[in-house]
Amino acid sequence: MLILHCPYCGVDAEETELSPGGEAHVKRFGPGASDEEFRDYLFARENPKGVHFERWRHANGCGKWFHAARCTMTLEVFGTYSAQTTEPPKEIRDAITAKRPGWTWREVE
């Protein structure tokens, strides 16, 4: 059972109130991009055993999208944060470092 804190309405929402939105911080490549960039934007995803960043929507709730950092192996949640960002904020990265020293995810560390 996954429980995520929704940063928009302040509710600790249980999994069935949420809908998953896949990997977080995917950078869009559109017109002018190379075929490889566009292919990776569409299909290439991380599949980590450990620290991962995801998008979630509080669908049966306030309706807002937000981000979550969690461990895919233990289901431990490191924190949730605003959707209005293109990268994990410092306090989230620090919270992960405190529990998983030396972690990396894509080019983030």
Add this chain to the structure above:
Amino acid sequence: MSEPITAPITALGGARHDGLARIEEVGLHGMITLRGDLASKAVKAAVMAATGAKLPGQRGVVRGKSGTAIWMSPDELLLCPYAEVDATLGKVTAALGTAHALAVDVSDARAMLTVSGPAAREVLAKLCPVDFAPGAFGPGMVRRTRMAQVPAAIWMEQDESFRVICFRSVARYVFDLLGVAAQPGSGVGVY
């Protein structure tokens, strides 16, 4: 030939069920969705114009002289005027002026029920992933959540009865669901 419907009717015709809790459809009730910048003067003025209430805080419900204002999300409120939705919507639109906001009459798209009685908290807790314990949920609070398979908004009045709003198309489902959860003999006794 069937007669055309000329006056609005509720989804369940005022249905009522008595069990561990009393479940009752509220009669025709105005509901206006208001979306906009909740920190703006225009939205505050619109809330006051429609309900006579102050702007509710996060997950708050505020009762005014002429209606209730309910916090739905960081940029959405539900205004429930007691009467005259059309006239109230006119006041809201006038108060919003040129502000970037949206106000729509959704009364006929929703159904409203009350769940009351000593076991009301428990009946709802059977259906929603929400802590309805007396210390955790009380009057003046609202929670949007999942009730079995459909979304619902639930808040508590001062007399500790609950109000439940769901989409009109699932009103019968929600009513029956609550009826089953309130079946005599099925009390859990957690709260």
